[in-house]
Amino acid sequence: xxxxxxxxxxxxxxxxxxxxxxxGLTMIAIVAGLTYFKKWGYLWREWLTTVDHxxxxxxxxxxxxxxxxxxxxxxxMMRAQLSAPENTLLDAxxxxxxxxxxxxxxxxxxxxxxxxxxxxFVVPLQIGARDVAFPRLNALxxxxxxxxxxxxxxxxxxxxxxxxxxxxxxxxxxxxFSTSVGTNYYMLAIQISGIGSLMTGINMITTILKMRAPGxxxxxxxxxxxSSFIANVIIVFAFPVLTVALAMGTMDxxxxxxxxxxxxxxxxxxxxxxxxxxxxxxxxxxILPAFGxxxxxxxxxxxxxxxxxKSMVASMVVISLMSFLVWAHHFFTMGQGALTNSIFSITTxxxxxxxxxxxxxxxxxxxxxKIEITTPMLxxxxxxxxxxxGGVTGVMLxxxxxxxxxxxxxxxxxxxxxVIIPGVVFAMLAGLTYYxxxxxxxxxxxxxxxxxxxLLSIGFLLxxxxxxxxxxxxxxxxxxxxxEATGFGPxxxxxxxxxxxxxxxxxxxxxxxxxxxxxxxxxIGEDPWDARTLEWATHNPVPxxxxxxxxxxxxxxxxWDAKKHGHVLFKDRNYKKIHMPNNSGVPFIMSLxxxxxxxxxxxxxxxxxxxxxxxxxxxxAHRSFEQDHGHYISVEEIEExxxxxxxxx
Amino acid sequence: MKRKWMALSIIFAIATFLTGCEPLLVxxxxxxxxxxxxxxxxxxxxxxSIIVLVVFAMLIFVLFKYRASKQSPDYExxxxxxxxxxxAICVGIPVIIVAYLSFVSVQSNYIVEATPQGYEEKEPLVIxxxxxxxxxxxxxxxxxxxxxxxxxxxxxRPLEFKLYSHGPITxxxxxxxxGQKYAMSDMITTLHLxxxxxxxxxxxxxxxxxKGFAENTFExxxxxxxxxxxxxxxxxxxxxxxxxxxxxxxxxPGHLGRMTFTGTHLDFMPPPxxxxxxxxxxxxxxxxSHSEHEGDHSNH
Numbered sequence: 001x002x003x004x005x006x007x008x009x010x011x012x013x014x015x016x017x018x019x020x021x022x023x024g025l026t027m028i029a030i031v032a033g034l035t036y037f038k039k040w041g042y043l044w045r046e047w048l049t050t051v052d053h054x055x056x057x058x059x060x061x062x063x064x065x066x067x068x069x070x071x072x073x074x075x076x077m078m079r080a081q082l083s084a085p086e087n088t089l090l091d092a093x094x095x096x097x098x099x100x101x102x103x104x105x106x107x108x109x110x111x112x113x114x115x116x117x118x119x120x121f122v123v124p125l126q127i128g129a130r131d132v133a134f135p136r137l138n139a140l141x142x143x144x145x146x147x148x149x150x151x152x153x154x155x156x157x158x159x160x161x162x163x164x165x166x167x168x169x170x171x172x173x174x175x176x177f178s179t180s181v182g183t184n185y186y187m188l189a190i191q192i193s194g195i196g197s198l199m200t201g202i203n204m205i206t207t208i209l210k211m212r213a214p215g216x217x218x219x220x221x222x223x224x225x226x227s228s229f230i231a232n233v234i235i236v237f238a239f240p241v242l243t244v245a246l247a248m249g250t251m252d253x254x255x256x257x258x259x260x261x262x263x264x265x266x267x268x269x270x271x272x273x274x275x276x277x278x279x280x281x282x283x284x285x286x287i288l289p290a291f292g293x294x295x296x297x298x299x300x301x302x303x304x305x306x307x308x309x310k311s312m313v314a315s316m317v318v319i320s321l322m323s324f325l326v327w328a329h330h331f332f333t334m335g336q337g338a339l340t341n342s343i344f345s346i347t348t349x350x351x352x353x354x355x356x357x358x359x360x361x362x363x364x365x366x367x368x369x370k371i372e373i374t375t376p377m378l379x380x381x382x383x384x385x386x387x388x389x390g391g392v393t394g395v396m397l398x399x400x401x402x403x404x405x406x407x408x409x410x411x412x413x414x415x416x417x418x419v420i421i422p423g424v425v426f427a428m429l430a431g432l433t434y435y436x437x438x439x440x441x442x443x444x445x446x447x448x449x450x451x452x453x454x455l456l457s458i459g460f461l462l463x464x465x466x467x468x469x470x471x472x473x474x475x476x477x478x479x480x481x482x483x484e485a486t487g488f489g490p491x492x493x494x495x496x497x498x499x500x501x502x503x504x505x506x507x508x509x510x511x512x513x514x515x516x517x518x519x520x521x522x523x524i525g526e527d528p529w530d531a532r533t534l535e536w537a538t539h540n541p542v543p544x545x546x547x548x549x550x551x552x553x554x555x556x557x558x559x560w561d562a563k564k565h566g567h568v569l570f571k572d573r574n575y576k577k578i579h580m581p582n583n584s585g586v587p588f589i590m591s592l593x594x595x596x597x598x599x600x601x602x603x604x605x606x607x608x609x610x611x612x613x614x615x616x617x618x619x620x621a622h623r624s625f626e627q628d629h630g631h632y633i634s635v636e637e638i639e640e641x642x643x644x645x646x647x648x649x
Numbered sequence: 650m651k652r653k654w655m656a657l658s659i660i661f662a663i664a665t666f667l668t669g670c671e672p673l674l675v676x677x678x679x680x681x682x683x684x685x686x687x688x689x690x691x692x693x694x695x696x697x698s699i700i701v702l703v704v705f706a707m708l709i710f711v712l713f714k715y716r717a718s719k720q721s722p723d724y725e726x727x728x729x730x731x732x733x734x735x736x737a738i739c740v741g742i743p744v745i746i747v748a749y750l751s752f753v754s755v756q757s758n759y760i761v762e763a764t765p766q767g768y769e770e771k772e773p774l775v776i777x778x779x780x781x782x783x784x785x786x787x788x789x790x791x792x793x794x795x796x797x798x799x800x801x802x803x804x805x806r807p808l809e810f811k812l813y814s815h816g817p818i819t820x821x822x823x824x825x826x827x828g829q830k831y832a833m834s835d836m837i838t839t840l841h842l843x844x845x846x847x848x849x850x851x852x853x854x855x856x857x858x859x860k861g862f863a864e865n866t867f868e869x870x871x872x873x874x875x876x877x878x879x880x881x882x883x884x885x886x887x888x889x890x891x892x893x894x895x896x897x898x899x900x901x902p903g904h905l906g907r908m909t910f911t912g913t914h915l916d917f918m919p920p921p922x923x924x925x926x927x928x929x930x931x932x933x934x935x936x937x938s939h940s941e942h943e944g945d946h947s948n949h
Contacts, residue, residue, distance in 0.1 A: 171818070
């Protein structure tokens with residue numbers, strides 16, 4: 001009996017039972033649908049075993065959008081609970097679980113896969129490569145992330161969700177104060193997907209360094225590739241810290257070690273330090289690729305080259321270095337003393353300088369340009385003022401003495417949403433709209449797209465501006481309720497209205513996909529946006545081999561050169577057979593075993609844990625002894641594809 | 650000094666007017682530390698507003714002037730490389746602003762981490778504030794009394810809070826007297842505050858600590874030093890002594906109302922003083938005698 005009790009949700013409610021039923025029905029529907037339409041083989045051959053960077057990118061994208069809605073539902077529930085004083089929609093325990101999963105899902109399982117989606121899809125195309133450096137590893141990265149995300153998401157129906165905040169500070173997250181298995185889910189699900197992220201980091205760095213088209217020197221790479229390169233360098237340096245911290249936390253919870261406990265020499269502050277040594281660089285891992293997207297979009301729709309290319313690159317390098325020197329600003333109030341706080345206060349404010357350079361460079365890119373406001377450009381134009389607001393409140397928070405008043409309040413919550421939503425989310429939506437034709441061969445509807453952008457911006461302002469005020473009025477974050485006497489009621493109600501408007505905006509994205517799939521023209525040519533960079537020099541959607549002939553480039557705007565200055569991208573018009581990697585089911589199977597492995601650890605089921613560990617080792621051994629030389633796409637096949645693609649125009 | 654206060658109160662009045670109704674707690678300081686922090690906040694809001702205005706103005710300008718619809722169809726935007734002088738300005742001006750704010754920030758750090766300015770001459774009142782799930786315990790070692798969930802403090806006297814926790818990390822925060830600081834189980838942190846005038850203030854734990862976190866608040870009453878002494882005398886006469894069994898009962902998870910005791914729990918459950926690497930059972934006994942000795946000393 002005791003054994004089974006661990007699997008029960010500790011705080012069940014009608015909502016949870018309803019979602020159990022919903023999850024069950026959805027899974028039955030998916031299985032039944034696949035069987036009825038005989039799509040199992042298609043799914044296995046084309047998606048589950050694929051090593052194609054474009055398909056992996058699309059799978060990242062679908063997962064990110066799913067998780068966006070999962071985290072969004074959490075957000076709506078939180079705002080609904082806080083919309084009125086003494087509200088009883090959620091109790092404390094539910095609220096705690098919801099804000100914890102909201103944070104984890106949005107950062108680890110929404111924002112990260114969203115940037116990986118765009119990196120995977122765009123970077124090889126931008127540098128004229130046929131795939132990433134390690135296609136099989138890329139598939140493994142995706143499936144590890146996916147299984148981590150799924151493992152995390154089953155927590156709220158099996159055993160209970162983590163409830164110690166997305167920062168999971170010890171000793172609150174330790175066994176003494178978090179008795180359910182929730183925090184085990186946190187430790188292991190993030191660990192599994194984190195291993196995937198680390199592999200992506202290595203993969204992307206290698207791809208960008210080794211697989212660029214002839215003529216593309218480092219300083220001739222498109223800006224999104226540059227930003228991805230730097231973000232991946234940060235990943236490789238930051239994620240091992242998370243890996244270690246999570247391993248220590250797991251051991252504290254499962255094996256009785258005392259790293260972060262209150263007794264026997266444990267240090268709770270150590271967790272906070274390790275977490276933020278990863279956590280702060282993490283926000284730059286998210287924001288730099290976002291900056292890369294904005295650079296591409298703003299330059300394209302200003303019909304002008306990016307202003308200050310060199311200073312853009314330099315500022316990203318500086319940001320990446322500084323990102324490792326500011327972590328203590330997340331806990332100025334821990335009592336390190338005036339000297340330590342002063343150092344971290346200065347380094348934090350210093351980051352505003354390279355970020356400011358980027359904002360001014362974008363403005364100067366538009367200066368004397370010919371600005372066309374398409375949906376991706378609209379996101380970018382809304383990003384500049386909204387992100388500036390978030391940036392300057394960041395400088396305010398960096399003033400450590402004043403931070404004693406902002407810390408742990410809604411002011412802080414307003415700030416980081418103010419940089420993440422206009423900064424990262426808008427960039428991802430701009431990138432999604434901009435690269436949609438590249439991925440699927442048709443454009444998303446511009447009218448619906450612009451409505452979405454405006455609704456998200458207005459909803460954003462309504463939802464988060466009031467938080468700056470309630471924060472300064474003493475509303476701490478993570479409170480599940482407040483009394484009427486505090487006077488927080490009306491402003492929180494405005495926040496709730498804003499959250500609803502944002503939800504409508506996000507729903508419109510889904511509608512747009514549906515509408516455009518049905519009605520949009522498929523006849524869009526290779527270059528529907530009149531773009532400047534290399535990825536637009538091949539067909540839409542992109543054939544398996546990306547470029548029939550390897551392009552040669554001479555600047556960061558290869559396609560623009562070809563269009564305006566008569567540069568010849570494809571010198572050798574004779575097709576040659578193309579070497580491509582083989583599909584493999586092993587990454588999927590190995591990640592599935594990882595899922596079992598994580599689940600077994602979460603519930604301390606040692607025999608399955610040992611079996612799963614052996615299974616993982618067997619998969620790795622299989623890869624080591626496997627003979628796989630890939631395959632060739634013949635000249636005839638290339639000719640056929642190229643004729644078909646050109647014919648579609 | 651006086652002019653500074655004048656200017657400050659004008660700024661606060663404007664801020665109050667802008668936000669519509671009652672002053673926001675953080676911008677309505679009742680003590681020197683909170684005043685310094687509010688001053689920093691208003692200063693940074695001022696400077697940051699200028700930056701925001703500049704960026705907004707530039708954006709609106711380029712959007713009006715360089716829209717495709719406002720230009721002839723055959724206009725070709727020029728190719729522009731970065732200009733060293735333009736870039737120097739884009740770096741230089743932010744550097745100057747950041748340097749100035751850093752200067753203020755460092756200065757403020759040393760101010761809020763020391764005895765409040767203007768109070769240096771006076772002897773500080775030491776109060777041990779410790780949190781348990783989900784309560785605050787205030788021990789006055791000098792007065793030899795202890796309260797739960799409410800705090801009486803004298804005005805015109807520096808307050809030295811010694812913070813620690815019997816459980817998860819919490820954060821001790823009285824917005825109108827000054828910013829917060831963490832209370833942790835394995836070390837003591839010190840927060841310097843002072844109250845300028847009598848009044849009632851909201852105090853709370855600001856750091857998430859589990860189920861009862863939202864209600865983890867306490868009431869602060871600042872009173873004149875004579876009233877404070879009267880209150881202490883009254884407690885000495887009327888309150889019951891705090892026993893070890895009673896205290897064990899108090900730190901059980903849950904919520905409690907206001908409570909008052911004579912004696913403090915510091916005697917039988919010493920705070921994690923003098924070491925910051927957690928307490929092992931081996932050195933607890935040494936710690937015991939040490940703090941007893943200290944306790945004696947402070948009673949003299």
